[in-house]
Amino acid sequence: MLEIRNLHVKLQEEDKVILRGVDLTVGAGEVHAIMGPNGSGKSTLSYVLAGRDGYEVTEGSARLEGKDLLDMEPEERAAAGLFLAFQYPVEIPGVGNMTFLRTAVNAQRKARGEAELSAGDFLKVVREKARTLKIDAEMLKRPVNVGFSGGEKKRNEILQMAMLEPRMCILDETDSGLDVDAMKLVADGVNALRSDGRSFLVITHYQRLLDHIRPDVVHIMAAGRIIRTGGPELALEVENNGYADILSEVG
Amino acid sequence: MALPKAKEDALAARLAALPALSGKGWLAAARAEALARLQAMGLPARRDEYWRYTDPASLNAPEPLPAKRFDVTDEAAPFDGMDRLKIVFVDGVFDAAASDDLALAGVSIERLATAEEKDIHWAQGIYGVLEARGQTPVARPLAALNSAFATDGVLIHATGRASKPVSLIYVHNSETSDAILHHCIKLDPGAELTLLENGPAAARFSKVMEVDIADGASFHHIRLQGRDHERRAVTHLFARLGAKSDLRSFTLTANGRLTRNEAVVELTGDEGRAHLAGATVGDGGFHHDDTVFITHAAVACESRQVFKKVLMNGATGVFQGKILVKPGAQKTDGYQISQSLLLDEDSQFLAKPELEIYADDVKCSHGSTSGAIDETALFYLQSRGVPRRQAQALLVLAFLAEAIEEIADEAIAEDIRARLERWLARHGSKG
Ligand SMILES: Nc1ncnc2c1ncn2[C@@H]1O[C@H](COP(=O)(O)OP(=O)(O)OP(=O)(O)O)[C@@H](O)[C@H]1O
Numbered sequence: 001m002l003e004i005r006n007l008h009v010k011l012q013e014e015d016k017v018i019l020r021g022v023d024l025t026v027g028a029g030e031v032h033a034i035m036g037p038n039g040s041g042k043s044t045l046s047y048v049l050a051g052r053d054g055y056e057v058t059e060g061s062a063r064l065e066g067k068d069l070l071d072m073e074p075e076e077r078a079a080a081g082l083f084l085a086f087q088y089p090v091e092i093p094g095v096g097n098m099t100f101l102r103t104a105v106n107a108q109r110k111a112r113g114e115a116e117l118s119a120g121d122f123l124k125v126v127r128e129k130a131r132t133l134k135i136d137a138e139m140l141k142r143p144v145n146v147g148f149s150g151g152e153k154k155r156n157e158i159l160q161m162a163m164l165e166p167r168m169c170i171l172d173e174t175d176s177g178l179d180v181d182a183m184k185l186v187a188d189g190v191n192a193l194r195s196d197g198r199s200f201l202v203i204t205h206y207q208r209l210l211d212h213i214r215p216d217v218v219h220i221m222a223a224g225r226i227i228r229t230g231g232p233e234l235a236l237e238v239e240n241n242g243y244a245d246i247l248s249e250v251g
Numbered sequence: 252m253a254l255p256k257a258k259e260d261a262l263a264a265r266l267a268a269l270p271a272l273s274g275k276g277w278l279a280a281a282r283a284e285a286l287a288r289l290q291a292m293g294l295p296a297r298r299d300e301y302w303r304y305t306d307p308a309s310l311n312a313p314e315p316l317p318a319k320r321f322d323v324t325d326e327a328a329p330f331d332g333m334d335r336l337k338i339v340f341v342d343g344v345f346d347a348a349a350s351d352d353l354a355l356a357g358v359s360i361e362r363l364a365t366a367e368e369k370d371i372h373w374a375q376g377i378y379g380v381l382e383a384r385g386q387t388p389v390a391r392p393l394a395a396l397n398s399a400f401a402t403d404g405v406l407i408h409a410t411g412r413a414s415k416p417v418s419l420i421y422v423h424n425s426e427t428s429d430a431i432l433h434h435c436i437k438l439d440p441g442a443e444l445t446l447l448e449n450g451p452a453a454a455r456f457s458k459v460m461e462v463d464i465a466d467g468a469s470f471h472h473i474r475l476q477g478r479d480h481e482r483r484a485v486t487h488l489f490a491r492l493g494a495k496s497d498l499r500s501f502t503l504t505a506n507g508r509l510t511r512n513e514a515v516v517e518l519t520g521d522e523g524r525a526h527l528a529g530a531t532v533g534d535g536g537f538h539h540d541d542t543v544f545i546t547h548a549a550v551a552c553e554s555r556q557v558f559k560k561v562l563m564n565g566a567t568g569v570f571q572g573k574i575l576v577k578p579g580a581q582k583t584d585g586y587q588i589s590q591s592l593l594l595d596e597d598s599q600f601l602a603k604p605e606l607e608i609y610a611d612d613v614k615c616s617h618g619s620t621s622g623a624i625d626e627t628a629l630f631y632l633q634s635r636g637v638p639r640r641q642a643q644a645l646l647v648l649a650f651l652a653e654a655i656e657e658i659a660d661e662a663i664a665e666d667i668r669a670r671l672e673r674w675l676a677r678h679g680s681k682g
């Protein structure tokens with residue numbers, strides 16, 4: 001599904017190198033988790049994959065189902081099946097959440113040569129999915145993320161993911177700032193989408209989320225590299241001992 | 252006081268190119284007075300404070316600069332399909348064949364040319380009168396020139412509730428047309444009228460509209476200044492509002508080489524309400540100037556100015572807006588916002604918002620901002636699959652929303668949003 005090879009990334013405007021050779025392969029239907037200290041480059045990796053401006057790839061490649069992601073516009077990556085749930089979802093005053101969702105869904109359908117959803121069909125699907133995420137109708141009418149609480153913003157990200165049905169989902173700290181019940185909702189939302197043809201890359205600091213979303217593989221990222229890869233037990237190790245041991249092992 | 256030499260010469264050149272004053276009866280007198288005002292003021296010059304941001308040269312010149320007509324074929328004409336009374340002017344000349352019968356329940360409509368045949372006319376109290384009142388404290392010579400030399404126009408008297416909107420349609424035909432139109436509108440107490448205006452107008456277009464809104468009357472004005480790229484226009488709206496009366500005016504401007512829209516509004520009766528709004532989109536050689544002057548001369552009146560401009564590829568936007576609260580105009584509620592969204596660094600927005608307040612119990616606010624598109628929001632939308640151009644359009648429409656919300660008629664507002672969406676799909680910043 002997702003194949004990242006020796007990815008090196010620096011900031012465009014400065015000489016600051018953030019990713020120093022990331023290698024990562026996520027197979028179809030797999031769930032991978034990335035953990036790692038603050039500032040290690042996890043969000044940067046997700047932004048670079050999604051196509052945000054301001055970064056420069058100096059070496060390496062990233063492919064989604066064989067297609068060169070780095071060559072595409074952000075919207076093309078989305079149409080190809082990539083989705084990023086932002087660590088900090090963006091507020092867009094003046095654009096209604098519903099309009100936003102419908103525009104996004106129809107833009108992707110159009111890019112794939114599918115017919116647009118009718119307003120009625122769309123509404124039905126949104127309402128249904130919003131209900132399972134406990135997002136009320138009033139929130140759908142408000143401008144995108146404006147005045148949403150931290151937890152509401154994160155649930156809104158999952159709603160978008162559920163509507164867009166991407167094949168490669170990257171969740172950047174979607175669990176941060178969520179209360180226990182909301183975390184469960186988000187995890188259920190993710191689990192409901194799990195399927196053979198859909199993969200997840202879950203960035204998190206906490207074992208808690210991984211109790212609900214059982215990852216197949218756990219990676220530890222530090223200083224712009226994946227320094228260890230293992231099974232779910234690796235997350236437990238981090239939870240119990242922090243990163244000190246792992247970091248010193250690697251040197 | 253004698254005019255400076257340069258102004259005298261400019262005026263002499265312009266007057267030489269204009270026909271001798273015409274008009275009969277009451278109108279002849281009004282025109283003569285207007286000419287006297289013009290001669291005392293001279294034509295505007297770049298050095299005048301009020302024209303610091305907009306060069307009036309092409310509006311002053313004896314001959315208009317030629318402007319190719321632009322035939323719109325990719326969308327329906329504005330207000331198409333709406334039940335309305337149509338009055339058509341081609342290059343500023345009334346076109347009887349293309350117009351509807353000037354008969355409408357609740358309203359009487361006459362051409363200026365017919366009205367001047369009469370010895371006395373209600374328009375005597377308005378024609379050139381509101382314009383003259385609007386000449387202080389700031390001179391508006393091009394409005395006086397219009398009053399003196401207007402060649403056509405309509406006089407609309409609403410005595411009750413107009414049974415449908417009156418729609419003025421300006422058609423541009425000749426590449427060198429120089430139209431001078433003057434309309435007077437009078438609303439009796441409690442009367443209601445919606446006036447629609449649209450069209451590219453002429454190569455050079457000057458229009459004055461004087462509106463007298465009596466107590467409890469309500470006047471809605473929606474104007475779409477067409478997609479003609481090369482035309483130049485100067486328009487003036489002079490409105491006087493009585494107690495508990497209501498004025499709402501919205502203007503959409505897309506394209507046009509030069510546009511100066513002045514609005515001069517006087518709230519003379521208690522609890523009057525005036526809302527003026529404009530949405531402007533400009534690409535390239537585009538200069539758009541909104542100049543607004545609102546006077547609060549009565550108690551508990553409300554005024555709103557909401558002007559938004561989207562500028563790209565070197566377009567220029569200007570806003571000069573003033574709220575004057577006279578002594579005794581307590582409980583005034585004045586709001587003014589002018590904002591521009593600059594899609595590149597070549598475009599510019601020049602704003603001069605002003606408040607002048609001589610009463611103590613008032614609530615007035617004004618704000619002016621100029622900013623770029625929010626790149627983070629743009630990326631967020633793109634990451635959801637929305638193509639950049641469309642994402643940009645969504646953000647631009649969100650930016651314009653506050654102005655469009657001033658349109659009371661939701662169907663018209665929706666049509667205007669759709670027109671803007673299409674315009675935004677056709678235009679993009681190259682910067
Ligand atoms: N646009 C930017 N400008 C300046 N520095 C940046 C920028 N983007 C990332 N960085 C820096 O790069 C490093 C990696 O940041 P990144 O956000 O990817 O870390 P992270 O692993 O997601 O951290 P966290 O766990 O705190 O979310 C940090 O030192 C950060 O300050």
Ligand SMILES: [Mg+2]
Pocket residue numbers: 042043044087172173
């Ligand atoms: Mg991060």
